Amino acid sequence: MNRRSLLLLPLLAIASGASAQQILINAAGATFPYPMYSKWFDGYHKKFPKLAFNYQSIGSGGGIKQVTEGTVDFGASDGPMNDTQIKEFRDKHGFGILHFPTVMGADVPVYNIASVSTDLNFTPEALAGIFMGQITKWNDPELMKANPGAKLPAADIIVVHRSDGSGTTYIWTDYLSKVSKQWETKVGRGTSVNWPVGLGGKGNEGVAGQVQQTPNSIGYVELIYAVQNKMKTGKVKNLAGSWVQASLEGVTAAAASSKEMPEDFRVSITNAPGKDAYPISSFTWLLIPEKIADPVKKKAIKDFLAWMLADGQTMTSALAYAPLPKAVVAKELKAIAKIQ
Amino acid sequence: MAATPTTVSTSPGPVRSAPGDWQRLRSGDEAAYVITFMAAAGILAITGLLVLELYTNSSASRGKFGWSFLITSTWDPVNDQFGALPFIYGTVVTSILALLIGIPLGVGAAIFLAELAPPKISDALTFLIELLAAVPSVIYGLLGVFVLIPILRQIEPFLKAALGWTPFFSGPFYGVSLFSAGVVLAVMIIPFIISISREVILAVPGDQREAALALGATRWETTWDIVVPYAKKGIMGSIFLALARSLGETMAVTMVVGNDPKIKASLLAPGYSIAAVIANEFTEATGQLYTSALIELGLVLFALTIVINGIARLLIIGADKYKT
Numbered sequence: 001m002n003r004r005s006l007l008l009l010p011l012l013a014i015a016s017g018a019s020a021q022q023i024l025i026n027a028a029g030a031t032f033p034y035p036m037y038s039k040w041f042d043g044y045h046k047k048f049p050k051l052a053f054n055y056q057s058i059g060s061g062g063g064i065k066q067v068t069e070g071t072v073d074f075g076a077s078d079g080p081m082n083d084t085q086i087k088e089f090r091d092k093h094g095f096g097i098l099h100f101p102t103v104m105g106a107d108v109p110v111y112n113i114a115s116v117s118t119d120l121n122f123t124p125e126a127l128a129g130i131f132m133g134q135i136t137k138w139n140d141p142e143l144m145k146a147n148p149g150a151k152l153p154a155a156d157i158i159v160v161h162r163s164d165g166s167g168t169t170y171i172w173t174d175y176l177s178k179v180s181k182q183w184e185t186k187v188g189r190g191t192s193v194n195w196p197v198g199l200g201g202k203g204n205e206g207v208a209g210q211v212q213q214t215p216n217s218i219g220y221v222e223l224i225y226a227v228q229n230k231m232k233t234g235k236v237k238n239l240a241g242s243w244v245q246a247s248l249e250g251v252t253a254a255a256a257s258s259k260e261m262p263e264d265f266r267v268s269i270t271n272a273p274g275k276d277a278y279p280i281s282s283f284t285w286l287l288i289p290e291k292i293a294d295p296v297k298k299k300a301i302k303d304f305l306a307w308m309l310a311d312g313q314t315m316t317s318a319l320a321y322a323p324l325p326k327a328v329v330a331k332e333l334k335a336i337a338k339i340q
Numbered sequence: 341m342a343a344t345p346t347t348v349s350t351s352p353g354p355v356r357s358a359p360g361d362w363q364r365l366r367s368g369d370e371a372a373y374v375i376t377f378m379a380a381a382g383i384l385a386i387t388g389l390l391v392l393e394l395y396t397n398s399s400a401s402r403g404k405f406g407w408s409f410l411i412t413s414t415w416d417p418v419n420d421q422f423g424a425l426p427f428i429y430g431t432v433v434t435s436i437l438a439l440l441i442g443i444p445l446g447v448g449a450a451i452f453l454a455e456l457a458p459p460k461i462s463d464a465l466t467f468l469i470e471l472l473a474a475v476p477s478v479i480y481g482l483l484g485v486f487v488l489i490p491i492l493r494q495i496e497p498f499l500k501a502a503l504g505w506t507p508f509f510s511g512p513f514y515g516v517s518l519f520s521a522g523v524v525l526a527v528m529i530i531p532f533i534i535s536i537s538r539e540v541i542l543a544v545p546g547d548q549r550e551a552a553l554a555l556g557a558t559r560w561e562t563t564w565d566i567v568v569p570y571a572k573k574g575i576m577g578s579i580f581l582a583l584a585r586s587l588g589e590t591m592a593v594t595m596v597v598g599n600d601p602k603i604k605a606s607l608l609a610p611g612y613s614i615a616a617v618i619a620n621e622f623t624e625a626t627g628q629l630y631t632s633a634l635i636e637l638g639l640v641l642f643a644l645t646i647v648i649n650g651i652a653r654l655l656i657i658g659a660d661k662y663k664t
Contacts, residue, residue, distance in 0.1 A: 059624045061624040192417045192624065195600075202594050213490075
């Protein structure tokens with residue numbers, strides 16, 4: 001063996017070692033659960049050092065697009081894929097795609113009124129009316145009725161919404177569509193909508209900043225964001241008629257009380273019927289192809305899902321995400337077998 | 341960006357069969373020609389590919405809406421209705437506002453720094469101004485949100501008292517507005533105008549100044565009547581660069597413009613710009629038509645840049661003719 005080939009040896013060792021041992025799983029999608037996912041992927045990687053995840057938080061739309069294109073092993077989205085998107089996936093690959101709920105989140109109304117120090121109560125009608133541009137003053141009878149003690153000013157309401165497409169907006173507009181027929185027909189639900197009124201802020205921080213700076217404004221942010229920044233949030237009247245302050249328990253209660261979970265887990269849990277249910281809640285999903293050709297990757301993804309549903313769920317509260325209800329976990333564990 | 345290709349066509353071609361080719365090749369003429377030609381052609385190719393990509397990927401939206409895309413103002417991703425007019429309006433208004441504020445301040449400062457200020461102060465200030473050009477736009481956006489808008493809230497009553505009778509300063513003011521975006525953009529483009537204009541003013545030959553002074557002109561007359569007209573082309577170049585920067589600015593604009601796709605005459609009302617809506621909505625856009633409409637917006641912005649640049653150039657040519 002001459003010197004030159006000796007030099008090549010370590011290179012060869014690295015190359016063969018990497019291909020035989022290290023497994024890299026690529027994923028992309030929703031930004032909202034990113035802190036949770038990155039903690040899970042990191043924890044799982046520490047447990048099984050041979051397995052590494054590369055998750056790009058490019059947004060739900062991007063996640064759906066990339067998993068459909070087949071450029072990632074799985075996707076993630078804050079809203080379930082619709083029938084057209086599922087059909088597109090099936091046409092392209094010849095098999096379907098599975099939804100796995102991972103954690104839950106919620107939207108909370110935040111506001112800035114100098115004369116109000118208590119938590120305001122919002123009826124579904126009030127929220128829909130304000131965002132529709134029909135309730136324009138803070139001392140509107142609908143708001144006065146729900147907040148007997150509060151000093152509501154005779155000032156114009158300034159609405160702030162998200163300007164960037166986001167799952168947060170999807171949850172908010174999904175809720176408004178459920179409580180207001182008019183909202184459903186005129187505006188509808190989506191990650192971006194044609195807002196009847198209001199200013200757009202970029203990201204949770206954009207909306208929160210805008211609300212804090214603008215007197216007499218109202219907006220909505222992700223529950224986690226409001227918790228971490230200790231923001232004053234409104235209570236919302238749920239379907240059962242009780243006033244609920246957003247909390248992780250309230251979100252889990254909403255998922256537990258929502259109607260029968262469908263086989264494909266594509267379900268909206270806004271406006272859930274439970275007594276303690278916080279009505280503006282939603283799942284976020286992993287989008288996993290039904291067939292995974294590489295047996296090593298397939299096993300890794302299935303094992304990860306099982307771990308995420310067991311150990312993973314105990315890690316959620318520390319990051320202010322609501323864990324899945326037990327019934328959903330049990331159902332998902334069974335669904336893992338569908339991956340072939 | 342539109343001016344680059346013209347330099348290619350005017351350069352002479354190589355004479356391949358002439359005697360002494362080897363000599364020329366060795367001395368570098370041919371090689372230099374080929375290399376610089378490749379560089380220029382590369383720019384053309386990038387621009388061409390960009391337009392081609394934007395054009396092909398926006399076919400769904402172009403097919404469905406046609407020219408009405410440019411003149412309708414509904415932007416409704418839920419019902420797949422897309423019209424670009426409010427975004428075009430917002431982009432044009434904020435950029436014009438930025439130029440209206442930026443040109444007098446920028447050119448004025450450049451004249452001071454190049455002609456009137458003591459060299460030491462001029463060098464120090466120029467260094468600082470060039471630093472400003474390197475500040476990331478998100479920082480300008482943050483300054484806009486936390487510093488400029490609170491200040492504008494203070495001066496807004498006076499603005500309204502003085503100009504409230506015009507439609508441009510009527511209606512409620514929420515802080516975020518076309519006006520705020522215009523001011524932030526002005527601050528962002530001023531360093532470009534100052535830095536380039538100062539360089540071209542400094543490059544005016546000393547003979548010009550000496551001749552004017554010898555004829556009895558004052559220092560200001562020399563500067564304004566001799567030096568500035570001499571440097572006019574360069575100053576205009578700096579303004580075009582500033583305009584291009586403000587038309588395409590995304591982050592700083594979206595943070596202060598209000599992101600509301602409506603057309604209102606009042607500058608105090610919120611608006612939206614093309615670059616901002618693309619950045620905001622592209623990541624979460626699902627559905628072919630929606631993505632395609634966003635890509636078509638990119639195409640529109642590209643065309644808008646060319647049109648506005650063209651109009652500006654025509655205005656200058658017209659002004660020149662009127663003068664002479």
